[in-house]
Amino acid sequence: MNAVVLAILVMVTLSLARVSVVFALIAASLVGGLYAGMPVSEIMSAFESGLGNGATVAISYAVLGAFAVALSRSGITQLLSKRAIAGLHLDEGNPNRRLIILTLLGVLLAFAVSSQNLIPVHIAFIPVLVPPLLKLMNHLELDRRAVACVITFGITAPYMLLPVGFGSIFLNDILLANINKNGAEFGLNVTAGMVPLAMLVPIGGMALGLITAVFFSYRRKRHYEDRELAHGAQPPTETTRTLKSWQMGMIAISLLGTVAVQLFSGSMILGGLFGFALLSVSGVFRWHEQDNIFTEGMQMMTLVGFIMIAAAGFASVMQASGEVETLVTSSTDLIGDNKGLAALIMLLVGLFITMGIGSSFSTIPIIASLYVPLAIGFDFSPMATIALVGAAAALGDAGSPASDSTLGPTAGLNADGQHDHIWDSVVPTFLHYNIPLIAFGWLAAMTL
16 A cells, blocks of 8 residues: 555544544654655654644634634624524524525625635635624524535635636646646646636536535534633623724724735734734723733634644655655556546545645645646646646645645634534535545546
């Protein structure tokens, strides 16, 4: 068995057994490295050298978590939820429950799509927007697994299809550039206009998975308890009664300012600090509480950060082992001259490579260097080559325990401790997106 495959199987098995994903990634790195013949000192050196790649993302999410908890402590989130529940008559058995659910899911999808293309803040909106909506979701008895699927689709599919915002980076700067770079010596040259068209079929598979999740898999009612998201010296319900109009204005400015500062500075850290600072001086919570609030917020997002850091270390070990190239090479021995089997094997191998790394942006350089020569050797068209490389990389974002596309929804939906990362985010998104990506990626490779 290839060391990468073994490492991924160890990581997934431990995660499904409810072992911490951080522990699972470290254990999988050791198992994979040892199986590849690396000494322990070399494994740990490679692991530690990769940790820095996830540090910036980790501190960014921690600061945004502090801002989200500060908003919750102000009482504005409870006030908005209470008014929405009362206005929609949810406690009275509103007959329009399904329409309200679809509207809410549509709004979340619009925010998620906008976060990639229109206002490229990535998952920064989740810890701010989602926790205040949890009580509303509880009264709707909305299955949060459906919400996780909606958000994951919204923060992955758009940048794989639309060349705007993060989509411009993914499609043009990474996917297009790496395919042309690795295909130059074989005479392969693809244009920017070909890339979105090639990705249309795989993303169509994800869209089918989204429809299945919302209208079939998770359409039934699911009960959740109403739990407070933050507990301070002053109860949130009491705080809402004392909020002045100018304080409400400061809260609105802090929300808009957080997005604006992030866009202009390119830093989620500065954006989160700006929003937290405005809330601190607005008096919506007591000054002496701000240290506890900041700490509580960082704790809320710490797990996300540590998983991202551990995933960077895991990726470093797998690359240092040299087993990624071996996995692709050994897989070609099973293919023969069967073009259809070649496409399927390439996608499945891509799944194993990207599941541990958890980022399509990071894995495309690895995938492209191996897959472009292989695709040309099997006489795949330029469009089919794009679809194969793009779909294989996307598999990591759509359903990996270490992907911010699954960690982000979990961070928001688990703010009250009622949403499990593996079973409520990773498994649903894997089933509804990774399986269609493989099927429709294969279809694209064979028809384009």
